[in-house]
Amino acid sequence: xxxxxxxxxxxxxxAFLVAxxxxxxxxxxxxxxxxxxxxxxxxxxLSPWFLFLGATSSxxxxxxxxxxxxxxxxxxxxxxxxxxxxxxxGVLQVSLQWFMFSVIFAMFLTFYKLENSxxxxxxxxxxxxRHTQETQRLNTQPEEDAQESSGSESDLEQIQSHIHQSYGGxxxxxGIRPHETHADRNPASYINxxxxxxxxxxxxxxxxDDQDINGSSxxxxxxxxxxxxxxITLAQCVVCAMISVLLLAMGARHCMIQxxxxxxxxxxxxxxxxxxxxxxxxxxxxxxxxxxSIPMMLLQVPGTVLFVxxxxxxxxxxxxxxxxYIAAGCLQAMLLILCICWKVRQARxxxxxxxxxx
Numbered sequence: 001x002x003x004x005x006x007x008x009x010x011x012x013x014x015a016f017l018v019a020x021x022x023x024x025x026x027x028x029x030x031x032x033x034x035x036x037x038x039x040x041x042x043x044x045x046l047s048p049w050f051l052f053l054g055a056t057s058s059x060x061x062x063x064x065x066x067x068x069x070x071x072x073x074x075x076x077x078x079x080x081x082x083x084x085x086x087x088x089x090g091v092l093q094v095s096l097q098w099f100m101f102s103v104i105f106a107m108f109l110t111f112y113k114l115e116n117s118x119x120x121x122x123x124x125x126x127x128x129x130r131h132t133q134e135t136q137r138l139n140t141q142p143e144e145d146a147q148e149s150s151g152s153e154s155d156l157e158q159i160q161s162h163i164h165q166s167y168g169g170x171x172x173x174x175g176i177r178p179h180e181t182h183a184d185r186n187p188a189s190y191i192n193x194x195x196x197x198x199x200x201x202x203x204x205x206x207x208x209d210d211q212d213i214n215g216s217s218x219x220x221x222x223x224x225x226x227x228x229x230x231x232i233t234l235a236q237c238v239v240c241a242m243i244s245v246l247l248l249a250m251g252a253r254h255c256m257i258q259x260x261x262x263x264x265x266x267x268x269x270x271x272x273x274x275x276x277x278x279x280x281x282x283x284x285x286x287x288x289x290x291x292x293s294i295p296m297m298l299l300q301v302p303g304t305v306l307f308v309x310x311x312x313x314x315x316x317x318x319x320x321x322x323x324x325y326i327a328a329g330c331l332q333a334m335l336l337i338l339c340i341c342w343k344v345r346q347a348r349x350x351x352x353x354x355x356x357x358x
Contacts, residue, residue, distance in 0.1 A: 015313035019089035030100040033293035043108040045290020050279035052229035058098040060268030090314030265320025272324040276331035304329030
């Protein structure tokens with residue numbers, strides 16, 4: 001048992017080794033999701049509510065453990081380096097959990113923005129407006145001027161004709177129609193077209209605000225929501241940090257610190273319970289895996305048991321620090337089962353994770 005007056009900390013090398021394995025496992029378990037987003041250059045399929053609740057719940061759990069273990073951490077100046085590191089493993093464990101989840105949230109915003117930001121849609125809208133203006137000018141100007149101004153449009157029509165004749169994968173009614181949306185076209189008509197040429201056809205159609213382009217693009221509404229939730233997440237982290245520092249710096253009474261840590265623990269548990277519900281609903285409605293990483297969940301679901309065990313072995317940690325991770329582990333297992341079911345369905349329909357024909 002730890003004694004506050006003498007800073008005598010019992011050594012538990014077994015728990016230290018387990019905590020070290022857990023810390024490494026936390027980092028490795030999130031890498032498949034990070035690599036998947038980076039390689040796909042798309043974060044569509046992740047629910048912004050899932051990322052928001054995950055980041056805020058992990059922040060609450062992190063500050064809960066930090067405040068509870070602060071008296072022990074203050075003794076590091078009197079302990080050997082190995083002993084100090086051993087006592088810091090609980091804080092390091094929950095801090096890595098928060099950090100890796102925040103990295104995924106940042107990557108979601110970065111790669112979602114690349115393809116679906118308002119800037120991208122404004123650029124598409126400018127293309128549409130330029131084409132409309134060219135069409136109107138052709139109807140009013142002399143024929144010789146019309147022939148000169150319509151050169152780029154003729155080139156585009158020739159490109160589409162060439163693609164159709166060479167690959168036979170585009171139906172004959174596919175043309176440069178500015179009012180046509182991706183939902184109006186059959187994705188199966190692009191099966192035989194190379195990906196680079198397929199993008200040429202898709203670039204000249206303006207997607208609607210709430211349309212889902214073959215399951216690989218999001219909506220502007222979701223993008224605006226994501227930015228708002230990101231700012232709220234940052235504000236929540238700053239507020240929790242300020243309150244925790246003030247309580248510890250002012251030497252608040254033990255009962256006040258206990259109330260604060262209990263509030264953080266219960267809030268983190270409540271947010272963790274809600275965390276996976278939006279993602280489960282999001283994935284269930286899409287009937288596609290999309291950007292979710294199944295290897296990440298295969299590592300994290302059984303790893304949750306080891307995570308909770310290692311955290312419970314830390315001095316000063318109580319039940320409020322564990323509930324959030326237990327609840328999150330159970331719901332993540334449900335999401336994993338759902339993704340495996342959709343993976344089997346995709347194989348049967350011969351489509352990829354975004355619904356595109358293989």
